[in-house]
C-alpha cells in the first residue's frame with residue numbers, strides 16, 4: 001500500500017488539479033493499493049472525486065470521542081463520512097500535541113469500533129537511533145498502543161524514523177527491512193491471534209529512492225509526506241511499487 005499524508009497542506013483548487021493529474025497518470029488497477037489522507041476539511045472533496053475508484057481516502061487523526069471537544073472530530077463522524085483508514089500516533093502528533101501510548105491505544109479502539117483501519121505510526125528519534133535504542137523504542141511504542149480490549153484482525157504499521165521525516169536523510173533499505181522484520185515479530189507475539197502486520201516505511205521517500213525500499217521483502221509499501229504533494233512524483237512511486245512488487 002502506498003499512502004499519501006498531505007499533513008496541513010492543500011486547497012480546493014490545487015487538490016482538484018492534483019486529483020485530475022494523478023487519475024490520468026495511473027491505470028485503474030493501480031488504484032487498488034493507493035491511500036490518500038488529506039486534511040479533514042478536504043476529506044470530502046477527495047472522497048467524492050475518487051468515489052468510483054478503489055483509491056482509499058483516509059484521515060490523519062481523530063479524537064477518541066465526539067461532543068464537547070472543540071476543534072476535533074470523532075471516529076464516528078469520520079466513519080459516517082466514508083473514511084476507510086486513519087493515521088494514528090504520527091510523530092508530529094506525539095511531539096506537537098503530546099500524544100502518548102495510552103491515548104493512541106484508545107484512538108485505535110475507537111477507530112476499530114467504527115470500522116476504520118488504523119495505520120499506527122512509530123519511530124525513533126535521532127538520539128535513540130545513535131544510541132542503538134531503535135528496537136527497544138519501537139517495541140514499547142507497539143506494546144503500549146495495541147488496545148488490550150480488542151482482538152485485532154489486521155494492523156498496518158508505518159515505521160517512520162523521526163530523523164528521516166522531511167530531512168532528505170533515510171536509513172539504508174536493508175536496515176529498514178530488518179527493522180520491519182522485527183516489528184512483524186513484535187506484533188505477532190503481542191496480539192492474541194498472532195497477526196502479522198503490513199509494515200510501511202515513511203521518511204523522505206521519493207521517486208528516486210523508492211525502488212531501493214520496494215526491492216526489500218518486508219517493506220510492504222510507503223507512507224509519503226512531501227513527495228506526495230506532487231501528483232507526478234506520487235504516481236511514479238505507485239508505479240515503482242507496482243513494478244517491483246509484481247502486483
Ligand code: 13P
Pocket residue numbers: 005090160164165166167202203204205223224225226227
Ligand atoms: P516526508 O515524506 O515528507 O519525509 O514525511 C514523511 C511522513 O511524515 C509521512 O507521514
